Amino acid sequence: MRRRVIFRGKLLPYLLLAPQIAVTLVFFFWPAGQAIRQSVLREDPFGLSSEFVGLENFREVLSDPLYLNAVWNTAVFSTSVAALALGAALFLAVLADKSIRGAGVYKTLLIWPYAVAPAVAAVLWLFLFHPAIGLFGRALNAAGIAWDFKLNGAQAMLLVIFASAWKQVSYNFIFFLAGLQSIPRSVLEAAAIDGARPARRFWTVVFPLLSPTTFFLLVVNLTYAFFDTFGVIHALTGGGPGKATETLIYKVYVDGVQNLNLGGSSAQSVILMAIVIALTAVQFRYVERRVHY
Amino acid sequence: MRAPEGIAPAEEAAAAAASARRRRLLDRIWTHGWLILGVLVFALPIWITLVGSTHDAATIGRGEVPLLPGPHAAENYATAWTQGGGRFRAAGAAAMLWNSALMALLIAAGKIAISLLSAYAVVFFSFPGRMAFFWMIFITLMLPVEVRIIPTFQVMVDLSLINTMAGLVVPLVASATATLLFRQFFLTIPDEYVEAAKMDGAGPLRFFRDVVVPLSVTNIAALFVILFIYGWNQYLWPLLVVNDRSLETIVVGLSKMIGTGDAQNEWNTIMATAVMAMLPPVAVVVLMQRWFVRGLTETEK
Numbered sequence: 001m002r003r004r005v006i007f008r009g010k011l012l013p014y015l016l017l018a019p020q021i022a023v024t025l026v027f028f029f030w031p032a033g034q035a036i037r038q039s040v041l042r043e044d045p046f047g048l049s050s051e052f053v054g055l056e057n058f059r060e061v062l063s064d065p066l067y068l069n070a071v072w073n074t075a076v077f078s079t080s081v082a083a084l085a086l087g088a089a090l091f092l093a094v095l096a097d098k099s100i101r102g103a104g105v106y107k108t109l110l111i112w113p114y115a116v117a118p119a120v121a122a123v124l125w126l127f128l129f130h131p132a133i134g135l136f137g138r139a140l141n142a143a144g145i146a147w148d149f150k151l152n153g154a155q156a157m158l159l160v161i162f163a164s165a166w167k168q169v170s171y172n173f174i175f176f177l178a179g180l181q182s183i184p185r186s187v188l189e190a191a192a193i194d195g196a197r198p199a200r201r202f203w204t205v206v207f208p209l210l211s212p213t214t215f216f217l218l219v220v221n222l223t224y225a226f227f228d229t230f231g232v233i234h235a236l237t238g239g240g241p242g243k244a245t246e247t248l249i250y251k252v253y254v255d256g257v258q259n260l261n262l263g264g265s266s267a268q269s270v271i272l273m274a275i276v277i278a279l280t281a282v283q284f285r286y287v288e289r290r291v292h293y
Numbered sequence: 294m295r296a297p298e299g300i301a302p303a304e305e306a307a308a309a310a311a312s313a314r315r316r317r318l319l320d321r322i323w324t325h326g327w328l329i330l331g332v333l334v335f336a337l338p339i340w341i342t343l344v345g346s347t348h349d350a351a352t353i354g355r356g357e358v359p360l361l362p363g364p365h366a367a368e369n370y371a372t373a374w375t376q377g378g379g380r381f382r383a384a385g386a387a388a389m390l391w392n393s394a395l396m397a398l399l400i401a402a403g404k405i406a407i408s409l410l411s412a413y414a415v416v417f418f419s420f421p422g423r424m425a426f427f428w429m430i431f432i433t434l435m436l437p438v439e440v441r442i443i444p445t446f447q448v449m450v451d452l453s454l455i456n457t458m459a460g461l462v463v464p465l466v467a468s469a470t471a472t473l474l475f476r477q478f479f480l481t482i483p484d485e486y487v488e489a490a491k492m493d494g495a496g497p498l499r500f501f502r503d504v505v506v507p508l509s510v511t512n513i514a515a516l517f518v519i520l521f522i523y524g525w526n527q528y529l530w531p532l533l534v535v536n537d538r539s540l541e542t543i544v545v546g547l548s549k550m551i552g553t554g555d556a557q558n559e560w561n562t563i564m565a566t567a568v569m570a571m572l573p574p575v576a577v578v579v580l581m582q583r584w585f586v587r588g589l590t591e592t593e594k
Binding site: 117130138 | 331332335336337339345353356358415416418419429430433434439443446463464528529544547551553560563579585589
C-alpha cells in the first residue's frame with residue numbers, strides 16, 4: 001500500500017530513517033550476524049584464536065542431555081503457561097462480558113497485573129510459597145505435603161508456571177473481552193431463540209467466532225513464555241533445583257554469561273532465532289487470514 | 294415452542310416466570326462469585342506483600358505469616374527508600390526508582406520519536422530502498438535481545454556503553470511495532486491534507502510538525518502507556534548492562550535483594566521495595582486504562 005500524494009526529497013527521507021536504522025544495524029543485525037558467525041567457530045579457552053568447525057557446535061548442543069532437558073522444560077513450561085493463562089482469561093472474560101452490575105470495576109481489577117514486571121511477580125509468589133515463611137508454603141507443609149520448591153524440581157516448575165501465568169492472564173483477558181464484545185448481539189440472540197443452552201451456545205457459536213483471537217493469543221503467549229519469563233525464572237529459582245526449571249533462554253544466558261561458552265551459546269542463539277522467526281511468520285501469515293469458521 | 298400457546302393456565306405461567314427469575318438470580322450469583330474469586334486470586338499476592346511490608350523482619354522470619362497489616366509500615370518504607378534491604382545490599386529504593394523512571398521515560402519517548410520519523414519517511418516519500426528499510430525495521434521483531442545476548446553485550450563493550458544510562462536506553466529504542474502502528478495510521482491521512490499543505494507552500498517538515506504529529510496524539514498517548522510499562526519492566530537487559538549500583542533499576546535491584554531467598558532476609562524491607570517497584574506502572578495502567586487498552590489492542594494487530 002502506498003499514498004498517491006507524496007513529498008519530494010532526496011536526502012530528507014534517509015535522514016528521517018537514520019536513527020532507527022542506525023540502532024537496528026548496530027544493536028540488532030550486527031549482533032545477530034555475530035551470533036551466526038560464532039556458532040560455526042570454536043574459540044580456544046583464552047579467546048586468542050578461533051577455528052571454523054562447521055555445524056560441530058550445533059551437533060554438540062543438540063546431543064547434550066542438558067540441552068534436551070532445557071527443550072523438555074521449555075515445552076512443559078510454555079504449554080502449561082499458555083493453557084493456564086488462556087483458559088483462566090477466557091473464563092473470566094466470558095463472565096465479565098455479561099451485562100452485570102460492576103462490570104467496569106471487575107475489568108479494572110483484572111487488568112492491572114499486566115503492569116507487574118515478571119521478576120516482581122516472581123518475588124510476590126516466592127513470598128507466598130516460601131516453605132518457611134510463606135502463607136501457602138507453610139500451609140502446605142502443615143497439611144503434610146513436603147513443600148519446598150528449592151529442593152523439589154516439580155514444585156519449582158509448578159511455581160514458575162503459576163507466577164508466569166498469573167501475570168499473563170490480564171493481557172489475554174483484555175483481548176478476549178474485546179473479541180467477545182465484537183461478536184454481533186444478533187448472532188447470540190438467534191442462537192438463544194433456537195433454544196440452545198448457554199454452554200452449547202458458547203461452544204458452538206461464541207468459541208468458533210473467537211478463534212482468531214484465541215490463535216493470536218496462543219502465539220503471543222508462547223512467545224511470552226519463551227522469552228519474557230526470563231525474569232520469573234531468574235528471580236524465583238535460578239533455573240534450579242538441579243536445572244529442573246532451566247529453559248532454553250535461561251540456558252543461553254547461563255552458558256554465555258556465566259560459563260563463557262561462546263560457540264555453544266551462539267549455536268543456541270541461532271536455534272532460538274529460528275524459533276522466533278517461525279513464531280512470527282505463523283503469527284503474521286495466519287492471523288491476517290482470520291482462521292475462523 | 295414446546296407447549297402450545299394459550300393452553301397453559303395462568304398459574305403455570307406464573308410458576309415459569311418465577312423459575313426464570315430464580316434461574317437469572319442464580320446465574321448472577323454464579324457470575325459475581327467467580328469474578329470476585331478471580332479478582333481475589335489476582336489481589337492476594339499483592340495484599341500479602343502489602344501486609345509483609347508493615348511488619349518487622351523478625352515476625353516474618355519466624356514464619357508467623359500475618360494476614361493483617363502491622364505497625365511497622367513507616368520505618369520499613371523509610372529503610373527501603375534510603376538504604377534498601379536484604380543481606381545483598383542493593384541501593385536505596387529512591388535512587389533505583391529514579392533510574393527506572395528515567396529509563397522507562399527515555400525508552401518510551403525514544404521509541405515514539407524515532408518510529409514517528411521513520412514511519413513518516415516510509416509513508417510520505419518515495420525513494421530508492423524504501424521497502425528494504427521498512428523490512429529491516431520489521432525484521433527486528435524477530436531478533437529479541439534474549440536470542441543474541443553475548444554478541445550484543447560485546448557491541449556494548451566495544452562502544453563503552455556498559456554501566457551507562459545511554460547503554461540501558463539506546464539499544465532498546467528501535468521499535469518495529471510502533472513504526473508499524475504509525476505507518477498504518479499515516480496511510481489513513483487524506484491526500485487532500487498533503488495537497489493543501491503543498492499548495493500553502495509548507496514543506497515536509499512543517500507538515501510533519503503542524504499536521505501529522507497533532508493528528509497522532511491519541512496514538513502517541515496509547516503507545517506511551519504500553520512502552521512506559523515495557524521500559525519499566527525490563528529485566529535481562531539492565532541485568533547484563535549495569536553492575537554499578539548507582540544505575541540499578543528497581544526491578545533488578547529487588548530480585549538481587551532476595552539473593553537465594555533465605556528465610557532470614559529482611560523481608561519487610563524487600564516487600565516495601567516490591568510495593569514501590571509495582572506502584573508506578575500499576576498506577577499508569579489504572580489511571581490511563583482507556584489509553585492502555587487501546588494501545589495494547591492496536592499495537593498487537
